[in-house]
Amino acid sequence: MNRLALVLLSLLGAACLSLGIAVALGSVPLTPAETLAVLTGGGESLHRTLILELRLPRALAAFATGGLLAVAGALMQVLLRNPLADPYVLGLSGGAAVGALLSMLAGLGMIMVSGAAFAGALLSTLIVFGLAHGTGSWTPTRLLLTGVVVAAGWGAVISFLLAVSPTTELPGMLYWLMGDLSHAHSPWPAWIVLVIVVLAALPLGRSLNVLARGPLQAAALGVAVRPLEWTLYGVAALVTATAVTMAGSVGFVGLIVPHMLRLVLGNDQRLILPASALAGGILLTLADTLARTLIAPQQLPVGVITAMLGVPVFLYLLYRSR
Amino acid sequence: MSDSRLLQPAPAPLLTLMDLVVDIPGRTDGAPLNLQIRSGQCWGILGPNGAGKSTLLHTLAGLRPPRHGGIDLEGRSLQRLPRRRIARLLGIVFQDHQDGFPATVLETALIGRHPYLRPWEMESAQDHQAALKALRQVDLAGMETRLIATLSGGERQRLAIATALTQDPRIFLLDEPTNHLDLHHQVAVLDIVRRAVAQGRSAVLTLHDVNLAARYCDHLLLMYPGGEACWGTTREMLVPNALERLYGQALVTGEVEGVPVFFPRIR
Numbered sequence: 035m036n037r038l039a040l041v042l043l044s045l046l047g048a049a050c051l052s053l054g055i056a057v058a059l060g061s062v063p064l065t066p067a068e069t070l071a072v073l074t075g076g077g078e079s080l081h082r083t084l085i086l087e088l089r090l091p092r093a094l095a096a097f098a099t100g101g102l103l104a105v106a107g108a109l110m111q112v113l114l115r116n117p118l119a120d121p122y123v124l125g126l127s128g129g130a131a132v133g134a135l136l137s138m139l140a141g142l143g144m145i146m147v148s149g150a151a152f153a154g155a156l157l158s159t160l161i162v163f164g165l166a167h168g169t170g171s172w173t174p175t176r177l178l179l180t181g182v183v184v185a186a187g188w189g190a191v192i193s194f195l196l197a198v199s200p201t202t203e204l205p206g207m208l209y210w211l212m213g214d215l216s217h218a219h220s221p222w223p224a225w226i227v228l229v230i231v232v233l234a235a236l237p238l239g240r241s242l243n244v245l246a247r248g249p250l251q252a253a254a255l256g257v258a259v260r261p262l263e264w265t266l267y268g269v270a271a272l273v274t275a276t277a278v279t280m281a282g283s284v285g286f287v288g289l290i291v292p293h294m295l296r297l298v299l300g301n302d303q304r305l306i307l308p309a310s311a312l313a314g315g316i317l318l319t320l321a322d323t324l325a326r327t328l329i330a331p332q333q334l335p336v337g338v339i340t341a342m343l344g345v346p347v348f349l350y351l352l353y354r355s356r
Numbered sequence: 357m358s359d360s361r362l363l364q365p366a367p368a369p370l371l372t373l374m375d376l377v378v379d380i381p382g383r384t385d386g387a388p389l390n391l392q393i394r395s396g397q398c399w400g401i402l403g404p405n406g407a408g409k410s411t412l413l414h415t416l417a418g419l420r421p422p423r424h425g426g427i428d429l430e431g432r433s434l435q436r437l438p439r440r441r442i443a444r445l446l447g448i449v450f451q452d453h454q455d456g457f458p459a460t461v462l463e464t465a466l467i468g469r470h471p472y473l474r475p476w477e478m479e480s481a482q483d484h485q486a487a488l489k490a491l492r493q494v495d496l497a498g499m500e501t502r503l504i505a506t507l508s509g510g511e512r513q514r515l516a517i518a519t520a521l522t523q524d525p526r527i528f529l530l531d532e533p534t535n536h537l538d539l540h541h542q543v544a545v546l547d548i549v550r551r552a553v554a555q556g557r558s559a560v561l562t563l564h565d566v567n568l569a570a571r572y573c574d575h576l577l578l579m580y581p582g583g584e585a586c587w588g589t590t591r592e593m594l595v596p597n598a599l600e601r602l603y604g605q606a607l608v609t610g611e612v613e614g615v616p617v618f619f620p621r622i623r
Contacts, residue, residue, distance in 0.1 A: 115456045237475035243463075244470050248454035253419055255523065256443030256471035301457040304478075 038305050045312035049097070052319040056093035057085045059327050095280055096215050096322040096336070097315035098224035100287050102277040104314025105231060106270050107288025108306055112242045113266045114177055117296070120288040121155075121274040124181030128188025129158025130271075130278035135195050135207065144219070152275035158184060159267045213284030213337025215322050227276045231269060232311045238262070239304030246301065284337045286344030287314050294347070317343075368431040369394045370445075370527050370558050371416060375425035378415045380408045385583030388425055393527070393560060393575075398553045400573030400590070401562040404603055407579040409562040410451055413529045416560065417448040430526075443471035447525035449516045451532045461507070462500035464515055465491055468522030483522075490521035493548055495541065509536035517545055521552075528552065530561040534568065546572045566618050570594055578602050594618075 058069040062084060071077035072085045103121070110119040121127045133154025137147045162184050166177040196207055208214075235242075241262060245252045249259045277284070291314045295306055321339040328334060369392035376389045386408070393399055401409045414420050416427060418434045427434040429445055447468075465487040466479055473479065491497055494514035504512060513536045520528060528549065534542040542565075549559045550572060563569045569576060569590070576593040579585050580602060587593070594616050596609045606621040 111457075115454075117457070240470060240473065240475070244467050246456045247459075247464075247467065248456060250414075250419060250450060251454070253439060254417055254443065254448045254450075255467060256440035258439050296457065300463070301459060302463075 041299060041305060042308055042312070045309055045316070049312050049316050049319075052316040053090075053093050053097060056096070056319050056323045057089040059323050060084070060089060061330060091221055092215055092322070093319055095219075095221035095224065096319045098221050098228050099215065099277045099281045099284065100291075100318025100321075101228045101311040101315040102224060102231075102273045102280075103284060103287040103318070104291035104310040105228070105235070105307060106273040106277065107314075108292035108303070108310045109235070109242075109266050109270050109273075110288070111292055112246050112303060113263060113270070115246060115248065116178060117293050118289070119178065119181075121270060121277075122283065122285050122288065123178065123185060124162055125158045125183075125185035125188055126155045126271055126274040127278050127283050128185045128192070129154035129156075129161075130275040131283055132188050132191050132195070133157075133275075134279055135192060138207070139195065139199065148223070148275070148279045151279045152272060155271040155275040155278070156268070158188065159271045163267060212335035213282045213340070214333075214335040215281045215325075216333055217282075221280075224276050224280050227273065228311060231273055232308055235269070235307050236304060238265075239302070239307060242303040242307075243301070246303070281336065284318065284340055286340045287318055290340075290344045290347060291317055369428075370430060371560075372428040372431075373416075373425070374428070376415070376422050376427060377424040378408050378411045379420065379423035380411050383408075383583065386423065387583055387585050389577075389585055389587070391577070391587050393558050395526070395556045395558055396553060397558045397575055398549065398573045399558075399560045399575045399577060400569035401560065401577045401579060402566060402569055402599075402602060403562075403579035404581050407581055408583075409579055410531050412579070413448065413531050413560065413562060417446060417529055418442050419448075440471050443523070443525070445525055446527045446529065447520040447523040448529040449520050449531060449533060451535060453512050453516055458503050458505060460500065461491065461496060461502050461504060461515055462487060464504055465518045465522050468519045468524070471523065486524070487518070487522045490518040491515075493521060494518045495544065510538060510541060513537055514541065514545065517548070521548070526557055528557060528559040528561075530559060532562055532564065534563065534565065542568065566594075566599060567615075570615050570617070 054066070054069060058064045058066065064081060064085070068077060068081055069085065072081050106121045106126075107119070110121060110124060111117055113119070130151040131154070133150035133152070134147050137150035142150070162177065162181045166180040196204065199207060241252075241257050244255050244257050245259065245262060253259045292306060292310050295309050295313060299305055299309060318336065318340065321343060322336045325334040325336045325339045371393040373389045373391050377386045380386065401412065403409050411420070415422050418427070418437070418439070421435070429437060429442065434442065466483060468490070469479055469483040469486065473483075488497070488500070491500065494517050496511065496514055496518060499511070504515065507515065513533070517530070517533060520530075530549065533545050533549070537545060546568060549561065553559050561573070573590055575587065576590050577585060577587040578593060578598060581604075586598070596607055596618065599618060600607050607618045608621050610617045610619070
């Protein structure tokens with residue numbers, strides 16, 4: 035219990051620090067004192083505009099997106115008992131991106147785009163789970179393979195949509211493929227989803243721990259396995275869709291963050307889920323800050339940064355854990 | 357006092373099998389089972405490979421539906437009871453142990469407390485005590501922080517039994533509990549089962565060793581490869597002819613300490 039509080043408080047501190055760094059850095063760098071002055075309600079008006087209207091909303095959007103992706107990854111890994119499971123690997127984010135792209139091409143409003151993204155993620159879930167289930171028993175391997183193929187299919191659909199779209203729209207649409215936060219709008223919907231999902235998942239934490247031991251063992255210990263699995267799929271679809279409408283397809287956060295935390299903290303979901311939300315947020319906030327400043331004024335898509343950070347870290351952890 | 361006790365009806369059997377036919381994939385045969393498992397009884401299930409022993413245990417645990425018939429747990433239909441309630445009455449040790457995420461020995465034993473804890477509740481000091489006691493019982497004391505991936509087959513088997521002991525159910529369903537165990541730990545684990553049964557629990561175990569079954573079980577269920585089955589007290593069931601037909605193997609019979617012993621006849 036004390037360890038849980040300690041870990042979460044340290045992560046919370048690191049989260050505030052990462053948000054502070056994100057709002058201080060940019061084309062006009064601010065000193066810590068100037069940043070603090072603005073955040074406590076004072077400061078110069080130029081600084082206020084810069085932080086409160088430009089950098090803070092984007093930093094908050096990055097944080098929420100990262101948290102959502104990490105939580106989605108953590109949930110799917112328990113569901114499939116496979117540390118390689120992730121909303122991207124299983125094609126959920128591809129489905130969400132296709133849904134969002136289609137509704138954007140049809141000229142629908144932002145709420146419809148979010149709804150279409152959720153529908154795409156859920157459809158992807160149904161296809162993957164339904165096909166992999168097929169005739170009776172399914173194995174995580176079969177599910178994972180089905181997910182990889184479905185994800186590749188969605189990738190092809192996205193490429194097709196981009197190819198037939200008018201060239202003027204391309205720059206705005208490419209970010210669905212790469213993951214980019216420069217098009218992010220209000221961060222609050224993502225925050226609301228993140229907070230609700232983490233709070234709702236906490237009482238399920240112990241059931242998830244048991245589910246991680248396999249569905250038979252979980253059923254034998256009193257877990258209603260099938261309803262829990264479907265709930266997880268629904269929640270993972272919702273969380274992924276929210277993250278994708280925010281920032282497009284940012285990879286590796288859902289894969290790297292829970293895996294890293296597990297190596298350090300063990301595999302108690304009551305700790306891993308909130309810790310994933312915070313650590314995923316920290317990772318994407320810092321990655322987005324890098325993406326904005328690394329070759330400024332040119333901006334990189336944040337997906338490039340997460341991949342460049344994620345791949346070596348992942349390989350190192352894999353190597354060390356042998 | 358004694359009169360009122362006499363007037364009370366006999367306690368309901370823990371498990372009642374009514375015309376139960378287990379659903380073995382790819383098979384349509386199978387005789388219906390009609391038997392009652394009561395508090396203080398230890399049932400052994402004997403039969404050759406593929407006779408459906410494990411499938412029967414999974415069906416008794418409510419983990420797969422029967423092809424026909426029903427099961428009552430303490431007088432109520434198993435199919436209608438919530439899983440959480442079943443898990444407080446009935447614990448099962450599987451034959452295979454899945455390798456999931458890394459976990460320590462203590463964490464693994466502690467999940468046995470899951471059916472008793474409310475969603476927000478953390479494991480209490482008593483829960484830890486129960487898990488530690490179970491680990492001591494199966495000779496795993498001092499290994500609490502070891503990762504299960506580093507355990508030997510026999511140690512994992514004992515850990516699975518410790519998890520069931522932590523779960524503290526009324527009925528233990530044990531699928532090959534002596535698998536992977538050395539001679540000493542086979543006897544040690546079966547002694548644990550015997551003690552639990554003496555305290556009013558009941559146990560149903562599948563075993564390959566007829567002689568261990570003869571020593572530890574008071575009732576036997578023989579499952580023949582053709583789908584037939586017969587059951588009764590161990591004394592009634594331990595007939596050389598029946599066992600020879602059960603395994604398709606000629607046997608040599610003897611007697612040790614008043615208990616019949618059987619060995620395969622080798623030419």
